[in-house]
Amino acid sequence: MDMTLEGPLLAVRGLKKRFGDKLALDGIDLTLEPGMVMGLLGENGAGKSTLMRTILGLLAADEGEVLTLGQSSDVLDKQHKTRIGYVPQQHFGYEGFSVERALALHSGFYPDWDKALEQSWLTRFGLDAKAQVNRLSLGQRQSLAIIMAMAYRPSLLILDEPVASLDPSARRRFMGDLFELALESGSAVLFSSHITSDLERVASHVALLKDGKLLICSELDGVRESVRLLNLAPGTKLPPTLKILGRQGNRVVVDGYQNEQFEGLLAAEPLNLEQLFMELHP
Numbered sequence: 001m002d003m004t005l006e007g008p009l010l011a012v013r014g015l016k017k018r019f020g021d022k023l024a025l026d027g028i029d030l031t032l033e034p035g036m037v038m039g040l041l042g043e044n045g046a047g048k049s050t051l052m053r054t055i056l057g058l059l060a061a062d063e064g065e066v067l068t069l070g071q072s073s074d075v076l077d078k079q080h081k082t083r084i085g086y087v088p089q090q091h092f093g094y095e096g097f098s099v100e101r102a103l104a105l106h107s108g109f110y111p112d113w114d115k116a117l118e119q120s121w122l123t124r125f126g127l128d129a130k131a132q133v134n135r136l137s138l139g140q141r142q143s144l145a146i147i148m149a150m151a152y153r154p155s156l157l158i159l160d161e162p163v164a165s166l167d168p169s170a171r172r173r174f175m176g177d178l179f180e181l182a183l184e185s186g187s188a189v190l191f192s193s194h195i196t197s198d199l200e201r202v203a204s205h206v207a208l209l210k211d212g213k214l215l216i217c218s219e220l221d222g223v224r225e226s227v228r229l230l231n232l233a234p235g236t237k238l239p240p241t242l243k244i245l246g247r248q249g250n251r252v253v254v255d256g257y258q259n260e261q262f263e264g265l266l267a268a269e270p271l272n273l274e275q276l277f278m279e280l281h282p
């Protein structure tokens, strides 16, 4: 389907979402451009699913703006919806059907459905087309949900913990292919995961959500280069160019570090994503 789009595939500005007194999303800004694979990290309850559901227009925002494929999320039309893929955390319907029947029904909604791609992913995941959906294991259901969201080559793919139930080899295959798909077809991907090593392997960008705020939203290489765990002497004043992400006594996690030396700095260590996560969630 030819729908040329100027600008980003996803633009989120000043997004807030409340549930009663709880501010689940507190001023989110993020942008996805073609070819980007953004991994979304955050502890349980940080707001990852809420962010995804609001982006998709399944939840109404209280403040701010979400443009998906150039269109406001609360008025997404059918044509736009068929260019967005979504794997929710919980699936899913099609209970009374076989895998092949479920796929046949589902594909009817998508003019760009690619049967060959569907078949190759069925093989890749080792899914039996004749199996009944209600007898699939959790991982098999997740595989089916992934195929259902991907086989029409969506421009924007939103995946809520898509690999949580997949075994390590299925995970590895899927994550690698996900990255290739995004690069080849100029799509953008936003996926949440608690598995930081997966994210490190395939993501081009990382976003870290804490208490409804994005503490980090940048290129993965940028995090590697400029996020440090500083060990400071008591009373040390930090240069104003450093953004404090978290602090535990004399251990301070900062962004924007460029190898500067200053009085009181005892050590500056780079962190992998798992270490960063642990430091920010003591």
Ligand SMILES: Nc1ncnc2c1ncn2[C@@H]1O[C@H](COP(=O)(O)OP(=O)(O)OP(=O)(O)O)[C@@H](O)[C@H]1O
Residues within 6 Å of the ligand: 019, 022, 024, 042, 043, 044, 045, 046, 047, 048, 049, 050, 051, 089
């Ligand atoms: N429908 C709802 N009504 C009330 N509160 C909600 C609702 N949905 C989410 N919340 C609350 O909003 C916060 C964010 O929840 P959300 O499901 O987005 O977190 P999450 O980061 O996806 O967590 P997890 O990693 O456990 O899936 C939580 O405090 C949750 O209790």
